[in-house]
Amino acid sequence: MTAWVDDASVALVADLYELTMAAAYLEGGLDETPAVFEVSVRSLPPERNFLVAAGIEDSLSSLESFRFDPGSIDYLASLGRFDEAFLDVLAGFRFGGEVRAVREGTVLFAQEPLLQVSGGLLESQIAETLLLTTAGFQTLIASKAARVRIAAGERSVADFGARRAHGPDAALKAARAAFAGGANATSLVLAGRTYGIPVTGTMAHSYVLGHSSEFDAFVAYGRAFPRDAVFLIDTFDTVEGARVAARAAGALAEEGIEVQAVRLDSGDLGDLARRVRDVLDDAGFPGIRILASGGLDEHSISALRESPIDGFGVGTQLTTSGDAPALEIVYKLVEQRGAPRMKTSTGKLTLPGRKQVYRRTREGRLAGDTIALAGETGLAGVPLLETAMEDGRTVRPPELLGTIRDRALAGIASLPDELRRLDRRGTPPVRRSERLDALVVELGGPSQDDPGPPIGGEPLD
Amino acid sequence: MTAWVDDASVALVADLYELTMAAAYLEGGLDETPAVFEVSVRSLPPERNFLVAAGIEDSLSSLESFRFDPGSIDYLASLGRFDEAFLDVLAGFRFGGEVRAVREGTVLFAQEPLLQVSGGLLESQIAETLLLTTAGFQTLIASKAARVRIAAGERSVADFGARRAHGPDAALKAARAAFAGGANATSLVLAGRTYGIPVTGTMAHSYVLGHSSEFDAFVAYGRAFPRDAVFLIDTFDTVEGARVAARAAGALAEEGIEVQAVRLDSGDLGDLARRVRDVLDDAGFPGIRILASGGLDEHSISALRESPIDGFGVGTQLTTSGDAPALEIVYKLVEQRGAPRMKTSTGKLTLPGRKQVYRRTREGRLAGDTIALAGETGLAGVPLLETAMEDGRTVRPPELLGTIRDRALAGIASLPDELRRLDRRGTPPVRRSERLDALVVELGGPSQDDPGPPIGGEPLD
Numbered sequence: 001m002t003a004w005v006d007d008a009s010v011a012l013v014a015d016l017y018e019l020t021m022a023a024a025y026l027e028g029g030l031d032e033t034p035a036v037f038e039v040s041v042r043s044l045p046p047e048r049n050f051l052v053a054a055g056i057e058d059s060l061s062s063l064e065s066f067r068f069d070p071g072s073i074d075y076l077a078s079l080g081r082f083d084e085a086f087l088d089v090l091a092g093f094r095f096g097g098e099v100r101a102v103r104e105g106t107v108l109f110a111q112e113p114l115l116q117v118s119g120g121l122l123e124s125q126i127a128e129t130l131l132l133t134t135a136g137f138q139t140l141i142a143s144k145a146a147r148v149r150i151a152a153g154e155r156s157v158a159d160f161g162a163r164r165a166h167g168p169d170a171a172l173k174a175a176r177a178a179f180a181g182g183a184n185a186t187s188l189v190l191a192g193r194t195y196g197i198p199v200t201g202t203m204a205h206s207y208v209l210g211h212s213s214e215f216d217a218f219v220a221y222g223r224a225f226p227r228d229a230v231f232l233i234d235t236f237d238t239v240e241g242a243r244v245a246a247r248a249a250g251a252l253a254e255e256g257i258e259v260q261a262v263r264l265d266s267g268d269l270g271d272l273a274r275r276v277r278d279v280l281d282d283a284g285f286p287g288i289r290i291l292a293s294g295g296l297d298e299h300s301i302s303a304l305r306e307s308p309i310d311g312f313g314v315g316t317q318l319t320t321s322g323d324a325p326a327l328e329i330v331y332k333l334v335e336q337r338g339a340p341r342m343k344t345s346t347g348k349l350t351l352p353g354r355k356q357v358y359r360r361t362r363e364g365r366l367a368g369d370t371i372a373l374a375g376e377t378g379l380a381g382v383p384l385l386e387t388a389m390e391d392g393r394t395v396r397p398p399e400l401l402g403t404i405r406d407r408a409l410a411g412i413a414s415l416p417d418e419l420r421r422l423d424r425r426g427t428p429p430v431r432r433s434e435r436l437d438a439l440v441v442e443l444g445g446p447s448q449d450d451p452g453p454p455i456g457g458e459p460l461d
Numbered sequence: 462m463t464a465w466v467d468d469a470s471v472a473l474v475a476d477l478y479e480l481t482m483a484a485a486y487l488e489g490g491l492d493e494t495p496a497v498f499e500v501s502v503r504s505l506p507p508e509r510n511f512l513v514a515a516g517i518e519d520s521l522s523s524l525e526s527f528r529f530d531p532g533s534i535d536y537l538a539s540l541g542r543f544d545e546a547f548l549d550v551l552a553g554f555r556f557g558g559e560v561r562a563v564r565e566g567t568v569l570f571a572q573e574p575l576l577q578v579s580g581g582l583l584e585s586q587i588a589e590t591l592l593l594t595t596a597g598f599q600t601l602i603a604s605k606a607a608r609v610r611i612a613a614g615e616r617s618v619a620d621f622g623a624r625r626a627h628g629p630d631a632a633l634k635a636a637r638a639a640f641a642g643g644a645n646a647t648s649l650v651l652a653g654r655t656y657g658i659p660v661t662g663t664m665a666h667s668y669v670l671g672h673s674s675e676f677d678a679f680v681a682y683g684r685a686f687p688r689d690a691v692f693l694i695d696t697f698d699t700v701e702g703a704r705v706a707a708r709a710a711g712a713l714a715e716e717g718i719e720v721q722a723v724r725l726d727s728g729d730l731g732d733l734a735r736r737v738r739d740v741l742d743d744a745g746f747p748g749i750r751i752l753a754s755g756g757l758d759e760h761s762i763s764a765l766r767e768s769p770i771d772g773f774g775v776g777t778q779l780t781t782s783g784d785a786p787a788l789e790i791v792y793k794l795v796e797q798r799g800a801p802r803m804k805t806s807t808g809k810l811t812l813p814g815r816k817q818v819y820r821r822t823r824e825g826r827l828a829g830d831t832i833a834l835a836g837e838t839g840l841a842g843v844p845l846l847e848t849a850m851e852d853g854r855t856v857r858p859p860e861l862l863g864t865i866r867d868r869a870l871a872g873i874a875s876l877p878d879e880l881r882r883l884d885r886r887g888t889p890p891v892r893r894s895e896r897l898d899a900l901v902v903e904l905g906g907p908s909q910d911d912p913g914p915p916i917g918g919e920p921l922d
Contacts, residue, residue, distance in 0.1 A: 001526075002519045002595075003655045004467045005629040012651035013629040015621070016662030019650065024664075024685035030671060037667070058463045065462075075654040081689060121671055128665070129649075132624040133632050134463075140627075160476070163593035164787040166601075168466040168474040169630030171594050188590075189480065190473035193536040194464045201477030203485075204589070206498070206794035209802045210491060210582055224485035228542060235804055266809055316787045325786035326625040326777045333667035341670045343696055348727055 005169065008069045010062050011093075013130045019076065022122045023086045031089075031122035036335035036354045039115040039131055041108075041139070045324030049419040049426050051108045052146045052408045054177045055138025056101050057398050059115060059131050060388055063095050066127060095123050099389035102357075105142075105180055105404035106384060107411030109428040111350075112357045112371060114139065116385055121336070128331040136329035137170070138177040144298075144321040145181025146412050148314055150420055151301040156311035158200050159186040160293055161319030174319040180404045182412065187313070195401055202230035202263055214241060218248035226257040230291065233262045233276070242276040246283035261289035261310070269294070270307040277308040297322060298422050342443045349445050351436065357384040366414045372433035379433060466630065472529045472554075473536075474591045480537065483583045484547045492550075492583035497796035497815045500576040500592055502569075502600070506785030510880040510887050512569045513607045513869045515638045516599025517562050518859050520576060520592050521849055524556050527588055556584050560850035563818075566603075566641055566865035567845060568872030570889040572811075573818045573832060575600065577846055582797070589792040597790035598631065599638040605759075605782040606642025607873050609775055611881055612759040617772035619661045620647040621754055622780030635780040641865045643873065648774070656862050663691035663724055675702060679709035683718050691722040691752065694737070699725055703737040707744035722750035722771070730755070731768040738769040758783060759883050803904045810906050812897065818845040827875045833894035840894060 005013060025031040041051060068076075068090045076082055076090065097119020102108065114135055117124045148157055159178040165171035168190075175191030185200040186192065192199035203221055211217035214235065222229040231248065233241030242262060249259040262280070264272050269292045280288050292304070293313030301312055316322060332350045333341050342352035354374040358381030360367040372379050388396055418426035432440070432448050441447050466474060486492040502512060529537075529551045537543055537551065558580020563569065575596055578585045609618055620639040626632035629651075636652030646661040647653065653660035664682055672678035675696065683690040692709065694702030703723060710720040723741070725733050730753045741749050753765070754774030762773055777783060793811040794802050803813035815835040819842030821828040831840050849857055879887035893901070893909050902908050 002468065002471075002522050003633065004465060005633055005651070006465045006467060007463070009651055009654075010463075010629060012654055013623065013632060014650050015623060015648040016650055016653075016660045017648065017664055017668075018662075020662060020682075020686060020689075021664055021668045024668070024682050025671070027685045028672075028681045033671070035671070061463050072654065076650075079653075079660070081686065125665070125667055129624045129632075130629065133626055133629055136625065137628045137631070162474065162476060163590045163792075164597065164790070165594055166627035166631035166781075166786075167594055167598045167634050168471060168591065170598070170627035171474060171590075172464065172466055173628050187476040187478065189475050189477055189537075190466070190470055192477075192540075193470075193473055193533065199477045199540065201479075201481060203478055203482055204586070205804045206586055206792075206802075207478075207482045207485070209794050209804060210486070210494070210496065210797055211489075220489045221481075221485050224488045225481060225542060228481075320627075320786040322786060325627075325781040325783060329625070331624075331667075333670050336671055341667075343666045343670060 007065045009072070010130060011066050011068045012072050013133065014126065015129045018126050018128050020081070022126050023082055025122045026086050026089060032120040034118070034337055035121045035124050035333060036116060036118045037124050037128070037331055038113040038334050038355065039135055039329065039331050040113045040350070041110050042328040042330050042348065042350065043110050045327070047323060047423065047425065048143065049421070049428065050143070050415060051139055052142040052181045052411070053102050053106045053108050053114050053139055054104050054142035054180050055135040055173070056104045056114065058138065058173070059134045060099060060101065060394050062130055062134060063099065063127055063389065064392065064394055066093070066095050068093055093123070094392055095119070095127065096392040097123055097389070098387065098391070100385040101388040102384045103386070103404070103407060104399065105407030105411065107408070107415065109369065109430045112369065112430070113355055113385060116354065132329050132331055136327050138173055139329070140321045140327050141174045141177035141319065142181035142408065144318060145178040145183050146408060147298040147422055148301060148318060149182030149409070149412065151298040151422060152312055153305070155309065156184045157182065158311065158313045159183050159188065159318055160313035161315040162188040164316040165319040171319065176401065178318055179401060181408055182405065197401070203232050205232065205235045208232060208235040214244045215248055218245055219251055222248060222252040222257050222259060223255070229257065229259045230261040230263055231259065232265060234264055234266050238264055238267055238272045239275050239279060242279040246280055246285055249285050249288060250283070259285070259288055261291050263291040263293060263313070265294040269309065270304050273307045273309045302422055340439055340443065342440070342445060351432070352439055352443055353436065355436070358382065359384055361414060364414055366416065366429065368429040368431065370431055370433050371436060373436050373439065376433055376435055468526045469530045470533070471523050471591060472527050473533050474594065475587065476590045479587050479589050481542070483587050484543055486583050487547050487550060493581040495579070495798055496582045496585050496794060497577060497579045498585050498589070498792055499574040499795050499816065500596055500790065500792050501574045501811070502571050503789040503791050503809065503811065504571050506788070508784060508884065508886065509604065510882070510889065511604070511876060512600055513603040513642045513872070514563050514567045514569050514575050514600055515565050515603035515641050516596040516634070517565045517575065519599065519634070520595045521560060521562065521855050523591055523595060524560065524588055524850065525853065525855055527554070527556050529554055554584070555853055556580070556588065557853040558584055558850070559848065561846040562849040563845045564847070564865070564868060565860065566868030566872065568827070568869070568876065570830065570891045573830065573891070574816055574846060577815065593790050593792055597788050599634055600790070601782045601788050602635045602638035602780065603642035603869065605779060606639040606644050607869060608759040608883055609762060609779060610643030610870070610873065612762040612883060613773055614766070616770065617645045618643065619772065619774045620644045620649065620779055621774035622776040623649040625777040626780040632780065637862065639779055640862060642869055643866065658862070664693050666693065666696045669693060669696040675705045676709055679706055680712055683709060683713040683720060684716070687718040690718065690720045691724055692720065693726060694723045695725050695727050699728055699733045700736050700740060703740040707741055707746055710746050710749060711744070720746070720749055722752050724752040724754060724774070726755040730770065731765050734768045734770045763883055801900055801904065803901070803906060812893070813900055813904055814897065816897070819843065820845055822875060825875055827877065827890065829890040829892065831892055831894050832897060834897050834900065837894055837896055
């Protein structure tokens, strides 16, 4: 039997240290000490200029349904590390704290909190790993999809990457995040069923090889899908495949069937697309679109800007975020008993205190963010963190995925040109508030005006 | 509610084209045409010299339980693409074919099949995406873990990467694959419960920050876990943290508590480990071990070979396979109606025909593999592909994870030194049989003796 993660087992999606710390907090009487933790990305991968927040709704719902089922308690007891008093606490555990979160689809930068969890020390640190892997992965993929969206411009982008994703569940969540970040469709049927994302797809090389000829394969497919016929034309020779597709389109036209598109999946896509366009146009099929796939990423799509390709299927690079398969996402204690906390070990600064981000825009363009301490007044801009859970219950209804995607597209469009570049780092317009910067200095960290690496300037470690 | 993949929904972990092709096969009367598909990795990522097969058991069990539940059928009907006859076939669908597979933990090379699925065209192509994402991801991580194992030598390796994995399910499967590939333990509690993998962990920086001093944090932790006390010493200054740890160990010793280890998580780990070792030795604690974590991969671990570090926690790079987050794993039609098939489009050669791999060893060392056509006789070596499913049912019991891991460790040990190098490509001792090579040529492909890129020599696209 394949083991699957589900709501009953999700509380054990924890690193052991979350439980050993919880036990130590309980034993030391610190379990209910008020604490605030924040999720943020310490610095961005090379080339990346911004993030698109995703995985927030899943994080919230996992936290709301977070329970240790009897099997989990039995397993923990079997480790021989935990005493009965602690196991009893876990058996009755419910998260009862508060969460503030940005909306999914929000464009963010390094050091800006995505989630802020407040509660007793025990309850607020116990879901660390679950929140990081959930919000971190979806944010990673939504952010990658946004880059592909920028590269593709007005042309369509379909997520084709399920087969190379990190397992079935990663494929499902990647499809959601890719759509949220700007993709138009997915090939993953389960993502269509689960999230209502438009599904798309055509045929594999094996389908062509499974017929006695390319022509027979195309005609049979056109008859089976008279409204959605897309032919894969590179099984043998792409340009010859285009000629075969044109002949099949001619034969099918006599049956009243209109072929929609052809797909190229290998070779020099730009050159082949031009030659295929000529073949189709010469054969009287200017309306047959050209789709391309095969090892594409934002850079290769950008390089195909002048080609007659109408849409892209993006696989491996999209669902694994090939250039940077992880974000340096962290879960950090920022306040305890009302006092700000900050770790100062080498090169890993995180900003202390319970924070809020104020975003200023001017004529629809992002003008700047201020990372401030929560409760500061007189700062310009719209606060990005909103109350999402109170007393352990979500207090805002989940949003439609289309709403999230619209927010992401608007956010991407609002970015300064420098940050929409795909090939190098820009400087995000992010400043600490004076009070926050003074607090960092007071706790032994560097002021933002000190020489040294800028915010988001350190490499991913 | 978070949506999770489970046995009921796994049949929709499909790219839409698998279903459109299936419908077209049914409509064209080709659905029961005998066909054979194989899963293999077309070429290896840069630096990689071998694979460790994993995810085979999960692939087999998913195929055995592969069903379209009523909700899935309703969803597919709602797409308006599929007729009732096809939906009825799906509603009653069971995989009834045969699968041959290598054992998990087997060391493999590019072009060597991991799985071979035989049956009617419809049933044998419908699980393509599910098999690829399942076997591909676990093989990816087991192969990465094997490199970390080589780098660490006799020192312990713990998977710390759940938080950066591609979601909770990827974290779970990565922990399994990492252990199969040679890790000693995992921090992921659910992997301990699900697979029996030893779990390990200590404390976060937040735990230290949550106490009034480092000393108090260490003493409280030691009292809570008298047999498993490991102190994280880099929250403020690592060497000073070692002095504090030594003082705490002294105080705890008076209570009969023996501190096990300290952990470094940042900075120049080699230099810090030497200085920490001196501090602990001078304080009379030569038995306290030094563990290291923080951005480690096989290269940085290899560079720490001379340091006094006793064990490594490996996170992001292990569970995301940071240098190569995907394998070029493919599912290819190799035979239909008994006739071999091969796609010839540019640069994407796959070997035709139903195959078998014969492995020769000499004095426990790998001497060479022959990729042959199934049924060839007179070839030296042990066949790697074994019958795993007949008539849609698994015919071999699942193996213990420890057995799989032992096989992987033995396989890694058997590799020629050239292939155990971490920093460059060697040439795997793999040849096609004469008959297979002749068949490739007959179908229009290049002989293995032609000049051109060697097997496994093309970059991941």
